[in-house]
Amino acid sequence: MTGGPTGVDVAELDGRCREMARELRAVALDIDADPDAIRRYLHLEAVRMQRLTLVPERYQDRPLAVTGRPYLGMSCLERTVTQQRLAYGDPGTILASPGPSLSGVAVLTLGDPAQQDEYFRRLMGAPTWTFFGLTEPAKGSAAMELQTRLEPAAAGDGWLLSGTKRYVGNAARAQLGVVFARRAPGPIGVEAVLVDTDAPGVTARLLPTVGLRGARLSEITFDRVRIAPDRLLGRHLRPTRRGLLGAVQTLLRFRPGLGAMGLGVAEALCDHIGAQRPGLRGWPALTLQSLRERVAALTRMTRDVAARVDAEVDTGRADVMRLTARISAVKLRSVRIAEEASLFAADVLGSASLVEDPWLDKTFRDVRAFEFMEGAGVLHQMAVFSGVLKGQYPPEPAGRPGAAR
Amino acid sequence: MDAGVKSRAEPLPLTAPAPVDGRSAGADPDGGRWAGMVREIHRRHGGRRLLVSASAHAACAAADLAAVEVFGLPGAGAVHWVSRRRCVVTDLDHRPATRSGLTIVRVTQRWPSMEPGPAAAGPVPPLAAPDPRLSWAADLCRGHLDLVRGLLDRAVDHLNSRTLDGTPLLARQHPQALIADAAMDLAEAAECLAAAANVAQVADIHRRAVTAGRSVIRLLGASGFVQAGPGGDLYAAELTCRLYLDAGADR
Numbered sequence: 162m163t164g165g166p167t168g169v170d171v172a173e174l175d176g177r178c179r180e181m182a183r184e185l186r187a188v189a190l191d192i193d194a195d196p197d198a199i200r201r202y203l204h205l206e207a208v209r210m211q212r213l214t215l216v217p218e219r220y221q222d223r224p225l226a227v228t229g230r231p232y233l234g235m236s237c238l239e240r241t242v243t244q245q246r247l248a249y250g251d252p253g254t255i256l257a258s259p260g261p262s263l264s265g266v267a268v269l270t271l272g273d274p275a276q277q278d279e280y281f282r283r284l285m286g287a288p289t290w291t292f293f294g295l296t297e298p299a300k301g302s303a304a305m306e307l308q309t310r311l312e313p314a315a316a317g318d319g320w321l322l323s324g325t326k327r328y329v330g331n332a333a334r335a336q337l338g339v340v341f342a343r344r345a346p347g348p349i350g351v352e353a354v355l356v357d358t359d360a361p362g363v364t365a366r367l368l369p370t371v372g373l374r375g376a377r378l379s380e381i382t383f384d385r386v387r388i389a390p391d392r393l394l395g396r397h398l399r400p401t402r403r404g405l406l407g408a409v410q411t412l413l414r415f416r417p418g419l420g421a422m423g424l425g426v427a428e429a430l431c432d433h434i435g436a437q438r439p440g441l442r443g444w445p446a447l448t449l450q451s452l453r454e455r456v457a458a459l460t461r462m463t464r465d466v467a468a469r470v471d472a473e474v475d476t477g478r479a480d481v482m483r484l485t486a487r488i489s490a491v492k493l494r495s496v497r498i499a500e501e502a503s504l505f506a507a508d509v510l511g512s513a514s515l516v517e518d519p520w521l522d523k524t525f526r527d528v529r530a531f532e533f534m535e536g537a538g539v540l541h542q543m544a545v546f547s548g549v550l551k552g553q554y555p556p557e558p559a560g561r562p563g564a565a566r
Numbered sequence: 567m568d569a570g571v572k573s574r575a576e577p578l579p580l581t582a583p584a585p586v587d588g589r590s591a592g593a594d595p596d597g598g599r600w601a602g603m604v605r606e607i608h609r610r611h612g613g614r615r616l617l618v619s620a621s622a623h624a625a626c627a628a629a630d631l632a633a634v635e636v637f638g639l640p641g642a643g644a645v646h647w648v649s650r651r652r653c654v655v656t657d658l659d660h661r662p663a664t665r666s667g668l669t670i671v672r673v674t675q676r677w678p679s680m681e682p683g684p685a686a687a688g689p690v691p692p693l694a695a696p697d698p699r700l701s702w703a704a705d706l707c708r709g710h711l712d713l714v715r716g717l718l719d720r721a722v723d724h725l726n727s728r729t730l731d732g733t734p735l736l737a738r739q740h741p742q743a744l745i746a747d748a749a750m751d752l753a754e755a756a757e758c759l760a761a762a763a764n765v766a767q768v769a770d771i772h773r774r775a776v777t778a779g780r781s782v783i784r785l786l787g788a789s790g791f792v793q794a795g796p797g798g799d800l801y802a803a804e805l806t807c808r809l810y811l812d813a814g815a816d817r
Contacts, residue, residue, distance in 0.1 A: 194661070301787055303730055328788035369665070369793035371801045378788065500780065508773070512808050513623045516660055516670050526662060526801060529783070530791055537787040540730070543740050 169227045171242055171464075177227055178246030181207040182425075185250025186520075192254045192375045193523045197334070199257040199375070203288055207247050211258035212288065214240065215265035220281040235269075237414050237467040244418040245460065248425030252527060253375025255422070256330055260284070263293035263415055264339040271353055271395035271407040280355065283337070292338030294326040294356070294381060295408055302536055304341060304351060304408040309383065311342040311352055320344075320388040322354065322362075325380065328533070332358070332379035333365040339394065340383065341408050351404040353394040362386040372526025376534075412535055416488045417467040419535040420495035424463065426528055427456050427495075430502040433521065434509055445509045452502055459498060463491045486548020487556060489541035496531035496538075503528045599716070600799040601627040601667030603709045604806060610705060617702050617810070622673045625663065625806040665793050666802035670809070703768040703811050704759060707775060710803045711756055714779040717796050718748055721785040744785060751778040769811040776804055 184205050191198050202208055210225055214234030218224060224231035234240050247255050261268070261284060268280045283289060300306040309324025322342055332338065340356045358365060358381070365381040390396070395403030431453050434441070441449060466487050473484070503525045507514055515522045532538050548554030605627035611617075617624065660670040722745060725736040735741050755774050762768045779800050783790040790797040 296788065299727065301728060303728075305731065306729055328791075370791050371662070371793055371797045372791075378791070504776065504780075507808060512810070515805055515808060516623050516658060516672075522660075522662065529780075529797070532784050533788045533791065538784050539735065539741055539744065543730075543738070546740060 169230050169232050169239060171238065173228045174232065174239060175242050175246060178207075178210075178243050179249070181205075181210065182247055182250030185247060185254045188254055189251035190519055190523060192251065192257055193372075196253065196257045196375045196377050199254065199259075200288075202254065203259070205254075207250065208254065208258045210234075210243065210247075211255055211262070212260040212284075214243070215261040215269065216281055216284060217269075217277070220285050222285075237417055237470040238464060240415075240418040241421040241463055241467040245421035245425040245428075245463075248422035249429045251375070252422050252426060252531075253373055253523075255375070256373070257375035257377060259288040259290045261291055262330075263411060264291040264337075266411045266414055267293065267339045267353055267394065267407055268355075270410060271398065271403050273395070273397040275391065276355065276394060280337075289337070290331045290335040292329050292332040292335040292358075292379070292381070293411070294329050294332065294338055294340035295412075296326060296328045298325055298327045298380075301540075302412070303540075304405050305348060307341060307343055307351065309340065309342040311344040311354065311388065314387060319390045320354070320393070322356065322383045322386040322388050325382045327380045328368070328378050329381055330376045330378060330534075332377075332381040333367045334377055334379075335365075341404070344404075348405050349400040351408070353404055353407050354388045355392045355394060356383070356386065356388070360386050371529065372523065373530035376530060413485065413488055414470055416492045416535045417463050417470065419531065420492035421460075421463050421467075423492075423496035423499035423528070423531045424456055424460055426524060426531075427452065427499040427502040430499070430506045430524060431456065433524075434506050437510055437518075441509070448505060449509075452498065452505065455498055456502075459491065459495050463495060466491050483553065486545050486551075486554035489536070489544035489548075490554060492535065493538055493541040493545070496528070496534075499528040499531060598667045598794070598799070600709075600713060600802045600806070603713065603803075604668065607702075607705045607709060611702055617699070623658075623670060623809050624673060625668050625670050625809050627667060627669075663802060663805055666798045668802050668806065670805075699765050700762070700768065703765045704762060706807050706810055707759055707768050707772045708756075710772060710775045710779070710807050711752060711759070713799060713803050714748075714775060714782055715752055717779065717782045717786070717790075717800065718745065718752065720796060721745065721748075721782050724786050724789070741785065744781065748778050748782045751781070765811065772807050772811045776807075779804070 185207050188198075188202050188205070192202075199208070203212075206225075210232070213221060213225055213232075216233065217235075218231055218233055221231070221233075224233065226232065232239070234243065244255065261281075265280075265284075268277055272280065284291070294309075295304060295307070296302045297307050297309060300308060307324075309322070309326065311320045311322055314321050322340060324342060326332065326340065329338075335358055337355060337357050339353050341351055341353050344350050344352045356363065362384040363381065363386055364384070365379050368378045368380055370376070370378050395407060431449060434449055438445070466484065469484055470488070503521075506521055507525055510518065510521065515525055545554055604625065608626060654674050656672045656674070658670045658672055663670045722736065725741050725745075726734050728735045730738070736745075751774060755771050755778065758774075759768065759771050762771060783797060783800055786796065789795065790800075792798070
């Protein structure tokens with residue numbers, strides 16, 4: 162396999178993460194019972210990897226090395242590989258880990274040098290949890306629809322942030338994050354700001370969920386929270402290149418990784434079934450084989466899309482919009498196969514398996530979350546439909562370059 | 567089963583039901599609905615009785631647990647009614663179910679002599695249907711379908727309140743098609759259930775009900791994943807019905 166954009170060997174990274182997944186599996190049930198227990202597992206290599214992913218090398222004293230090169234997770238392909246393999250161990254522990262995550266992409270995409278410097282120095286100073294505040298109670302993750310407001314402060318010095326974000330991972334445990342808010346009507350009226358959760362006017366609470374408790378979905382409310390002028394991300398950019406565009410591009414660059422998590426869990430479920438029922442025959446055996454083949458195919462497709470996202474970034478245009486349909490398709494199909502595998506596992510392993518097999522029960526509950534994370538399934542279906550109309554989807558079959566649609 | 571067992575029964579060695587968490591955070595008026603439905607199904611089947619699945623597990627609404635009387639189905643095939651006095655009922659402390667207001671118990675026979683036969687099996691309690699397993703299974707499956715039907719109504723409201731590019735999602739053809747598909751799945755499943763002649767058929771219908779439920783809950787986005795709401799109920803319903811209906815263990 163070819164090397165990633167930063168030179169890390171992808172095959173080596175893949176194998177390394179498979180090893181790390183074992184330690185995640187060992188703590189998975191602990192994190193499900195109490196996601197705050199993540200503080201006991203900060204020493205795990207996989208957790209450390211999450212903490213360092215997306216942190217530029219100049220801020221890292223001791224980067225993770227893969228075949229002698231520092232792993233920074235800057236490329237979509239690298240993150241797709243790591244998220245898939247680590248999710249095989251436990252997706253909840255990945256999501257409960259400290260680190261930049263989605264907010265880091267936003268800061269890297271939109272932040273000026275001073276903003277990036279402050280953000281990453283802080284994250285490297287101590288284990289720090291972050292959040293990405295986009296989704297709202299009545300509007301979901303539709304960035305154009307958001308209602309959180311950014312109003313000029315009375316003194317004319319900065320802004321006042323008001324509104325509520327819901328279903329935001331880690332917000333109730335985070336120290337800082339990125340919040341998208343509307344400064345003015347229209348698509349260029351959306352801004353992204355850095356917010357400290359200990360600022361006056363910020364309140365947050367955990368939302369108990371059916372599964373994937375490590376994600377610590379939260380509701381966070383801002384009541385006239387003061388935002389200093391230097392906390393506006395992308396202040397050095399034209400309004401058309403920041404705010405909404407930053408939200409959309411951040412999500413697009415993260416979605417293949419989220420889909421890959423679904424693939425990792427689907428593979429884990431297949432292996433679990435194989436281990437529990439080694440003598441499987443008949444239609445269950447055929448179904449299991451079919452699931453494995455589809456997971457392998459989706460893995461190839463997801464990594465191909467991720468590499469294309471990276472190629473766009475490398476051109477300097479960072480225009481991943483034209484890949485929207487393909488990104489949505491691999492994300493949706495990958496998370497759906499995880500759910501399908503969980504239902505199949507519960508069928509094959511028997512009526513009491515959800516009661517007697519805690520890992521299966523946890524995974525059975527977890528996989529439903531992937532559906533709405535990084536955009537609800539129905540929106541992805543519409544994105545794929547739009548791609549069909551534009552002739553962007555389905556992609557040309559391999560080996561038929563230039564074939565007419 | 568010995569006559570009068572219910573009145574002589576000693577208290578079951580079970581812990582008190584844990585409070586349903588999440589009621590204060592993200593509370594949902596529809597949350598915990600499944601536990602109420604299970605309680606009602608128990609009532610309909612002769613009161614506080616607990617039928618045990620072939621794998622000797624059972625689910626019931628937590629509030630009723632201390633008073634239930636256990637009947638067992640130790641193996642696939644013939645119905646075996648086992649006195650609670652001859653069984654040990656253990657609360658499995660299954661937290662995800664507890665959060666939905668249910669308790670999952672394991673039922674084991676107290677004595678090895680508990681083989682089917684006159685000494686162990688008492689008179690079949692008076693239940694309405696000729697095969698109590700079928701009646702019980704059908705009621706559980708019907709409950710699941712009712713739950714999904716409620717979710718469908720909720721999804722319609724949800725999509726009507728969400729806009730994309732200024733248009734309610736419900737006004738778009740794709741969500742409309744998803745709603746229609748789910749509604750047709752439910753109607754077809756209900757029709758099949760009405761004609762089901764055995765538990766295996768009910769189990770097959772239940773699998774389709776699960777698929778329909780998953781299709782509908784997706785339409786609710788993240789709000790369908792909050793414990794104290796429809797997502798928690800759907801999980802609890804799937805868990806309960808799998809214990810009783812899923813033929814997987816017997817394949």
